[in-house]
Amino acid sequence: MKKAIKSVIAALLVVSTLAGCSSFTGTQSSGTAAQGESASAGSGKDSITLYLKNEIPTLNQFSASDNIAFAVLNNISEGLYRLDKENQPQPALAKDVTISDDQLTYTFTLRDGLKWSNGEPLTSKDFQFAWLRQMTADARNNYSFIMTDYITNALEYSEGKATADKVGLEAPDDTTLVVHLKAPTPYFLFLTTFVPYFPQNEAFFQKQGDNFGLGKDNLIYSGPFTISQYDAASGVTLVKNDNYWDADNVKISSAKIKIIKEQSTAMNLYKAGQLDRVELSSAEVPSYKEDPEFSTNTIFRTQFLQINTTAEGTKNVNIRKAISCAIDNDLLANTILNNGSEAAVGVVPGTMSSGVTGKKFSSFQNGLKTFDVAKAKEYWKKGVAELGKEPQLSIVLDDDTETKDVGTFIQSQLKDNLGIDVTLDSKTKEARRTLMKSSDYQMGVNAWGADYDDAMTYIQLWADHSVINGFRGNFIDESYDKAISDAKAEVDTEKRAEILASAEKYLISDQTVIVPLYYMGSAYLTKSNVKDLFVTHAGTLELKHVSVQ
Amino acid sequence: MNRYILKRLVYLAVTLLVITTLTFFLMHSLPGTPFDEDKISRLSAAQQQQIYASYGLDKPLYIQFFRYLTNMFKGDFGTSTLYLGMPVSRIVLNRILPSALIGFQAVLFGVVIGLVLGIIAAYRHNTSMDYMTMIISVLGISIPNFVVAALLQYFLGFKLGWFPVAYWESYANSILPSLALSFGVIAQIARFIRTEMLSVLQQDYILMAQSKGLSPAKILVKHALRNSILPVVTILGSIVVNLLTGSLAVESIYSVPGIGSLFVDTIKANDYSTILGLTVFYSAFYVVVILIIDILYCLIDPRIRLASAKE
Numbered sequence: 001m002k003k004a005i006k007s008v009i010a011a012l013l014v015v016s017t018l019a020g021c022s023s024f025t026g027t028q029s030s031g032t033a034a035q036g037e038s039a040s041a042g043s044g045k046d047s048i049t050l051y052l053k054n055e056i057p058t059l060n061q062f063s064a065s066d067n068i069a070f071a072v073l074n075n076i077s078e079g080l081y082r083l084d085k086e087n088q089p090q091p092a093l094a095k096d097v098t099i100s101d102d103q104l105t106y107t108f109t110l111r112d113g114l115k116w117s118n119g120e121p122l123t124s125k126d127f128q129f130a131w132l133r134q135m136t137a138d139a140r141n142n143y144s145f146i147m148t149d150y151i152t153n154a155l156e157y158s159e160g161k162a163t164a165d166k167v168g169l170e171a172p173d174d175t176t177l178v179v180h181l182k183a184p185t186p187y188f189l190f191l192t193t194f195v196p197y198f199p200q201n202e203a204f205f206q207k208q209g210d211n212f213g214l215g216k217d218n219l220i221y222s223g224p225f226t227i228s229q230y231d232a233a234s235g236v237t238l239v240k241n242d243n244y245w246d247a248d249n250v251k252i253s254s255a256k257i258k259i260i261k262e263q264s265t266a267m268n269l270y271k272a273g274q275l276d277r278v279e280l281s282s283a284e285v286p287s288y289k290e291d292p293e294f295s296t297n298t299i300f301r302t303q304f305l306q307i308n309t310t311a312e313g314t315k316n317v318n319i320r321k322a323i324s325c326a327i328d329n330d331l332l333a334n335t336i337l338n339n340g341s342e343a344a345v346g347v348v349p350g351t352m353s354s355g356v357t358g359k360k361f362s363s364f365q366n367g368l369k370t371f372d373v374a375k376a377k378e379y380w381k382k383g384v385a386e387l388g389k390e391p392q393l394s395i396v397l398d399d400d401t402e403t404k405d406v407g408t409f410i411q412s413q414l415k416d417n418l419g420i421d422v423t424l425d426s427k428t429k430e431a432r433r434t435l436m437k438s439s440d441y442q443m444g445v446n447a448w449g450a451d452y453d454d455a456m457t458y459i460q461l462w463a464d465h466s467v468i469n470g471f472r473g474n475f476i477d478e479s480y481d482k483a484i485s486d487a488k489a490e491v492d493t494e495k496r497a498e499i500l501a502s503a504e505k506y507l508i509s510d511q512t513v514i515v516p517l518y519y520m521g522s523a524y525l526t527k528s529n530v531k532d533l534f535v536t537h538a539g540t541l542e543l544k545h546v547s548v549q
Numbered sequence: 550m551n552r553y554i555l556k557r558l559v560y561l562a563v564t565l566l567v568i569t570t571l572t573f574f575l576m577h578s579l580p581g582t583p584f585d586e587d588k589i590s591r592l593s594a595a596q597q598q599q600i601y602a603s604y605g606l607d608k609p610l611y612i613q614f615f616r617y618l619t620n621m622f623k624g625d626f627g628t629s630t631l632y633l634g635m636p637v638s639r640i641v642l643n644r645i646l647p648s649a650l651i652g653f654q655a656v657l658f659g660v661v662i663g664l665v666l667g668i669i670a671a672y673r674h675n676t677s678m679d680y681m682t683m684i685i686s687v688l689g690i691s692i693p694n695f696v697v698a699a700l701l702q703y704f705l706g707f708k709l710g711w712f713p714v715a716y717w718e719s720y721a722n723s724i725l726p727s728l729a730l731s732f733g734v735i736a737q738i739a740r741f742i743r744t745e746m747l748s749v750l751q752q753d754y755i756l757m758a759q760s761k762g763l764s765p766a767k768i769l770v771k772h773a774l775r776n777s778i779l780p781v782v783t784i785l786g787s788i789v790v791n792l793l794t795g796s797l798a799v800e801s802i803y804s805v806p807g808i809g810s811l812f813v814d815t816i817k818a819n820d821y822s823t824i825l826g827l828t829v830f831y832s833a834f835y836v837v838v839i840l841i842i843d844i845l846y847c848l849i850d851p852r853i854r855l856a857s858a859k860e
Contacts, residue, residue, distance in 0.1 A: 055806075055814075057631060058632060058633040065588060066585075136599075137596060137599035137602075138603075140633050140634065141588075142585060142588040142589050142592065143588060144592060144596060145596075148593075149591075155593060155596075158593075160595075214634065214635060231643070232635070232806075233643070233644060233806030258804065259804060259806070260715065260804045261801040261804070262804070264699060265702065265801075265803070265804060268702060268703065268706065268714050269716075272706075272707055272710075274714065274716075428817070429817075430579065430581030431581075433580070433581065434581065448587070464591070468590070
């Protein structure tokens with residue numbers, strides 16, 4: 001008896017030790033080679049080490065939907081166009097495009113001799129296959145709208161009401177791709193730089209089945225890099241793709257992207273020379289601001305206060321205007337957040353393209369959010385008189401540190417400038433959304449990240465009534481909706497930008513449905529020998545041009 | 550004995566079923582869906598319907614539940630919606646190995662050092678050795694492991710460069726996290742052993758052993774230790790489960806691809822199948838460890854008989 005138990009325990013010990021060992025060798029076999037490189041990461045000539053702040057959810061392009069996955073996918077695959085340092089689309093797998101006069105037909109010509117990483121030719125059929133799949137519910141990233149909104153008959157195909165050959169997408173020969181659009185879309189080339197618009201090799205994809213994207217061998221590459229090591233929770237190692245058409249201009253031979261969730265860990269690794277870039281927290285920014293390695297970057301993501309236009313108190317437009325005028329966004333961005341974020345005047349970041357060559361959207365924006373305490377008090381008085389009593393206000397917001405800081409700041413601004421007490425109600429993201437959708441709130445801190453580089457991505461949010469209206473403040477306004485549909489039909493880019501800018505003014509200054517707060521940014525330290533490493537306005541990591549000196 | 554284990558295994562199955570049922574319905578009462586609502590709200594009603602249908606989420610909850618149970622019995626825990634397309638069993642397996650290695654080393658190191666310290670403290674009762682052990686033990690219990698982890702990382706990793714600062718690339722990467730986790734174990738074990746040992750050392754049979762002329766080492770190991778180790782085995786169960794199933798804080802400090810953060814991440818993302826898979830896994834692990842501990846009792850103290858072993 002005793003012996004039996006003893007042997008059982010001995011066996012258990014052996015098993016657990018083996019489990020321990022195998023865990024280890026599994027990661028080690030692929031890890032030791034990488035470790036050799038890491039010793040030279042800081043000083044090496046052709047390799048860099050970066051990190052992501054969360055695990056890689058997937059590397060299947062049809063499932064990927066966030067900047068973590070895109071950071072990898074954008075560098076291992078490529079679209080017709082690719083964004084350059086100035087965030088402008090440059091020919092990539094396509095060498096050229098012809099746009100019809102009515103701006104509804106785009107004819108792309110692919111480069112000659114394009115190859116997948118396995119040596120197979122990359123043709124316009126690969127685009128057709130991937131785009132058609134992206135339109136359907138089989139694309140688990142739920143990004144099908146990014147195609148079905150634009151391409152003719154795509155929505156019908158996606159809903160099963162039309163067949164694939166009806167979709168406005170043709171591949172007459174191996175290097176030509178013709179796309180038919182529903183309406184003029186000045187930002188269509190930007191869309192082709194986005195991961196859901198990337199090609200895929202049908203034969204390879206079908207062969208992999210459910211395993212597609214799960215491991216490095218379950219992927220096929222069309223971009224500047226391929227993957228030599230991949231673990232969702234510890235990171236990827238990218239190596240130069242010799243079959244890439246522009247391989248001569250890819251200057252680094254490898255890039256390691258680690259997963260580091262802890263800010264202090266990233267900082268220690270950066271100082272120890274094992275990371276080439278570290279993102280700074282607000283608290284760290286002041287001590288590094290003068291450092292030559294310091295830089296900041298904003299992305300197209302706007303934080304704003306959504307006001308419910310039908311709720312008690314906030315249904316009064318003067319109350320809404322008073323709140324907007326009482327909040328000092330400069331103080332918020334530069335003192336409270338101090339992490340590279342910029343004070344917002346509109347919901348559309350001014351650095352967005354306007355569709356007019358050489359003009360940013362900011363040159364059309366005017367009369368948006370201002371900070372003016374005297375005016376705020378005036379509006380408040382007026383609003384209170386109209387309501388007959390002073391309203392009790394509260395704000396719902398997410399429970400992460402940054403958002404809570406923002407909430408506390410708004411609370412103190414309204415106290416200082418209007419003399420009112422506002423309650424903060426912090427919830428998990430899901431609970432906050434549920435509350436907002438059911439219209440059970442007065443104000444909520446919300447955010448929107450651009451899907452593409454055009455003001456439409458923001459402006460149309462309040463005209464899209466397929467969304468539960470409560471979430472957008474129950475703002476149902478015919479003149480606003482009409483402006484959006486006019487803009488969508490407008491071929492003249494100058495006029496279109498004007499319509500969009502005046503719609504934004506109506507939304508923010510006249511109706512004050514939202515109070516823009518800040519454009520999200522980051523502050524970094526980057527090793528001085530690393531050049532041309534950037535994050536696009538969409539927030540996507542771009543490694544193609546990086547060099548290490 | 551075999552019958553006893555069999556009976557316990559049946560209990561295990563029932564426990565798991567109850568836990569799965571509870572978790573399933575509680576989880577579905579969380580607000581939100583597994584999808585990014587900014588995106589899903591941009592789709593047409595028909596498109597949204599297709600997506601829900603493709604995950605089987607359009608069916609009534611009880612049908613989803615029975616479907617889950619049937620698949621579970623076939624060994625299919627479904628695929629994750631956070632790590633899209635990845636089978637849950639593969640995620641859990643990938644993540645548990647690093648956590649288990651670190652946890653195993655922490656328990657091993659912690660128990661050995663804890664035992665030694667505890668024995669010394671008891672044997673040299675009320676001496677400076679004893680006080681030092683108790684100081685270590687109070688510190689070990691009161692300082693949270695993530696503080697220890699951050700300090701070890703900064704001094705041994707960054708300043709002195711003896712160990713890697715972070716990452717999971719070679720065996721050396723597992724040492725600092727194991728050390729950080731073992732502090733708490735050392736403290737707990739040392740305290741228990743010391744208290745237990747002190748009372749055992751007062752017993753008559755120790756006096757008897759001494760008068761027989763046995764060496765102090767033999768008395769300590771053979772007579773005192775064996776009789777004072779039982780409470781340690783009791784707490785060992787929860788220590789093992791705690792450590793082998795990963796530590797959120799320590800793993801994120803050392804960038805270990807372990808299982809620690811998985812639960813929190815998947816709950817935040819409403820990743821139903823992974824939440825369930827993990828719950829089943831944790832519960833099964835816990836119940837099995839308790840069973841092993843019960844068997845260990847019997848081995849250490851022959852006076853203890855397993856409930857039905859007599860039959």
